[in-house]
Amino acid sequence: xxxxxxxxxxxxxxxxxxxxxxxxxxxxxxxxxxxxxxxxxxxxxxxxxxxxxxxxxxxxxxxxxxxxxxxxxxxxxxxxxxxxxxxxxxxxxxxxxxxxxxxxxxxxxxxxxxxxxxxxxxxxxxxxxxxxxxxxxxxxxxxxxxxxxxxxxxxxxxxxxxxxxxxxxxxxxxxxxxxxxxxxxxxxxxxxxxxxxxxxxxxxxxxxxxxxxxxxxxxxxxxxxxxxxxxxxxxxxxxxxxxxxxxxxxxxxxxxxxxxxxxxxxxxxxxxxxxxxxxxxxxxxxxxxxxxxxxxxxxxxxxxxxxxxx
Amino acid sequence: xxxxxxxxxxxxxxxxxxxxxxxxxxxxxxxxxxxxxxxxxxxxxxxxxxxxxxxxxxxxxxxxxxxxxxxxxxxxxxxxxxxxxxxxxxxxxxxxxxxxxxxxxxxxxxxxxxxxxxxxxxxxxxxxxxxxxxxxxxxxxxxxxxxxxxxxxxxxxxxxxxxxxxxxxxxxxxxxxxxxxxxxxxxxxxxxxxxxxxxxxxxxxxxxxxxxxxxxxxxxxxxxxxxxxxxxxxxxxxxxxxxxxxxxxxxxxxxxxxxxxxxxxxxxxxxxxxxxxxxxxxxxxxxxxxxxxxxxxxxxxxxxxxxxxxxxxxxxxxx
Numbered sequence: 001x002x003x004x005x006x007x008x009x010x011x012x013x014x015x016x017x018x019x020x021x022x023x024x025x026x027x028x029x030x031x032x033x034x035x036x037x038x039x040x041x042x043x044x045x046x047x048x049x050x051x052x053x054x055x056x057x058x059x060x061x062x063x064x065x066x067x068x069x070x071x072x073x074x075x076x077x078x079x080x081x082x083x084x085x086x087x088x089x090x091x092x093x094x095x096x097x098x099x100x101x102x103x104x105x106x107x108x109x110x111x112x113x114x115x116x117x118x119x120x121x122x123x124x125x126x127x128x129x130x131x132x133x134x135x136x137x138x139x140x141x142x143x144x145x146x147x148x149x150x151x152x153x154x155x156x157x158x159x160x161x162x163x164x165x166x167x168x169x170x171x172x173x174x175x176x177x178x179x180x181x182x183x184x185x186x187x188x189x190x191x192x193x194x195x196x197x198x199x200x201x202x203x204x205x206x207x208x209x210x211x212x213x214x215x216x217x218x219x220x221x222x223x224x225x226x227x228x229x230x231x232x233x234x235x236x237x238x239x240x241x242x243x244x245x246x247x248x249x250x251x252x253x254x255x256x257x258x259x260x261x262x263x264x265x266x267x268x269x270x271x272x273x274x275x276x277x278x279x280x281x282x283x284x285x286x287x288x289x290x291x292x293x294x295x296x297x298x299x300x301x302x303x304x305x306x307x308x309x310x
Numbered sequence: 311x312x313x314x315x316x317x318x319x320x321x322x323x324x325x326x327x328x329x330x331x332x333x334x335x336x337x338x339x340x341x342x343x344x345x346x347x348x349x350x351x352x353x354x355x356x357x358x359x360x361x362x363x364x365x366x367x368x369x370x371x372x373x374x375x376x377x378x379x380x381x382x383x384x385x386x387x388x389x390x391x392x393x394x395x396x397x398x399x400x401x402x403x404x405x406x407x408x409x410x411x412x413x414x415x416x417x418x419x420x421x422x423x424x425x426x427x428x429x430x431x432x433x434x435x436x437x438x439x440x441x442x443x444x445x446x447x448x449x450x451x452x453x454x455x456x457x458x459x460x461x462x463x464x465x466x467x468x469x470x471x472x473x474x475x476x477x478x479x480x481x482x483x484x485x486x487x488x489x490x491x492x493x494x495x496x497x498x499x500x501x502x503x504x505x506x507x508x509x510x511x512x513x514x515x516x517x518x519x520x521x522x523x524x525x526x527x528x529x530x531x532x533x534x535x536x537x538x539x540x541x542x543x544x545x546x547x548x549x550x551x552x553x554x555x556x557x558x559x560x561x562x563x564x565x566x567x568x569x570x571x572x573x574x575x576x577x578x579x580x581x582x583x584x585x586x587x588x589x590x591x592x593x594x595x596x597x598x599x600x601x602x603x604x605x606x607x608x609x610x611x612x613x614x615x616x617x618x619x620x621x622x623x624x625x626x627x628x629x
Contacts, residue, residue: 016524016525019524020522023426023523024430026430027426027429027430027434027435034446034495038453040461041465044465045457091354096354099352099355103352112359113359116359120362122615123365124548124551124552124553125554126582126583126607127365127604127607129582129586130582131365131368131369133368134601135368138592155361213452216453216456216457218454218455219554219579222583222586223583223600225586261456265456265558268456268463269559279460280464286454286457287454287457290453291449294448294452
């Protein structure tokens with residue numbers, strides 16, 4: 001091979017640098033495009049939906065007339081469903097994570113549970129809807145209610161909470177456990193007074209991310225048969241119901257309901273363009289809910305990384 | 311052991327003996343309580359296994375009733391899907407074609423874009439850019455799919471129609487493109503993790519031989535991280551195949567045996583939504599159809615996941 005002259009070597013280097021910079025530009029472009037999509041999405045909904053950002057929109061029920069329709073039943077429904085989801089998923093998820101990290105021995109059962117959790121995360125959300133339709137709605141007889149929806153979403157976000165709990169617990173050094181046990185604490189006392197409190201920020205991050213995912217989920221809730229047109233609120237505990245009776249403390253659990261994403265779906269699929277405005281406004285409200293939850297989670301994680309030094 | 315300890319700590323008299331038995335009783339209680347707590351925690355951990363069993367039980371049992379009235383051969387070979395008509399046909403191919411076409415469009419966007427972003431973030435960007443870019447990607451991944459559906463139908467479709475006037479109001483193309491954007495963060499973040507796990511010494515070796523950054527990224531880092539990249543692509547495929555709302559909103563819901571993304575078509579998921587929106591009686595053949603469709607969907611994701619595990623095992627490199 002003939003040796004290269006200085007000019008030729010310079011040309012090779014220049015070519016290499018050129019391709020490096022070209023790739024950098026493509027990378028920046030791709031990132032900018034992703035950012036552009038978020039901005040376009042939000043801008044479109046704000047501009048289109050701006051005329052609906054009134055108090056009436058938040059405190060009106062769904063209506064056949066686009067201008068009078070509001071999201072009262074939808075956001076109340078979303079809130080109540082999230083309440084059920086959190087009540088079910090947080091204790092279950094934290095307990096499962098705690099068991100797998102602090103108690104479990106390496107055996108077949110533990111292995112099955114671990115593989116299972118990984119696999120469940122890849123199951124499409126609509127399949128959880130089918131599970132809930134078969135089990136919660138018909139087998140358990142919960143019907144198409146807030147309780148069914150809340151439990152469905154709880155199962156859906158359980159893997160997220162379990163995984164984040166485990167990661168938070170794993171980050172606690174062994175000396176904390178040893179110290180606690182050395183002064184005579186039992187395993188549970190170690191967990192109760194040391195492991196859980198120290199893992200709390202990590203667990204909380206996982207819970208918020210899980211709930212943000214759940215509040216935007218549409219498919220499983222449609223599958224269990226949530227109604228799209230609801231012009232009433234679930235019964236308030238002890239309020240006067242019809243025929244002189246009062247509603248029980250838990251009557252709202254079995255009430256029919258609608259949630260924000262279903263309301264948006266309903267408005268988006270109507271041919272009348274007047275409802276597009278409603279869909280845009282409701283979409284923006286949902287985005288604000290989800291993104292602020294995510295932002296809180298990201299902030300929490302950031303704080304955690306900065307503060308904790310064992 | 312405990313008795314001895316107590317003995318050493320306190321003088322030997324009657325009242326202290328009484329205390330010893332008290333302490334032993336307390337310790338026995340403590341043991342019992344510990345075991346109870348462990349059992350409760352184990353029960354919580356098995357909920358995930360019960361969920362899987364529940365999914366399999368529901369899908370399989372309803373599908374068995376379904377296949378009692380529809381033959382499996384018809385289900386797999388019929389070219390029409392009209393389960394709710396009087397002249398009912400149950401050709402799942404029709405729905406699978408919609409699912410595969412939209413997934414293909416989505417992955418054609420998500421895999422190149424996600425991989426480029428991952429290579430850029432892991433090999434080129436300085437840490438400041440990364441600190442800003444990762445949360446942005448996370449936010450993009452956190453946007454509810456119904457909002458993406460709205461975006462596909464009412465923003466992206468009109469823009470596409472400006473360039474392709476013949477594009478109908480509902481199309482697999484527009485739904486697929488938006489679905490691709492939705493999947494980019496998943497692929498980018500998992501691939502980046504995989505590439506960052508490649509040891510620095512390998513890059514340094516490559517630089518020392520005079521390779522450029524891009525050459526090192528493509529010929530050293532990517533091959534070393536290939537099993538992680540494959541895993542992220544498989545996750546992307548799973549997301550695309552299982553995605554529901556974008557397709558239900560923007561791709562139309564009429565069954566259509568086609569591989570042309572310019573046409574509207576139903577997918578497995580959007581068919582389930584369509585049936586669930588109606589009011590089908592529990593136990594009817596229409597009701598069972600969605601479980602057979604759901605089982606098909608689960609099988610498709612399962613096949614891809616097994617493929618993913620196999621790929622990871624085959625290409626795994628250890629350093």
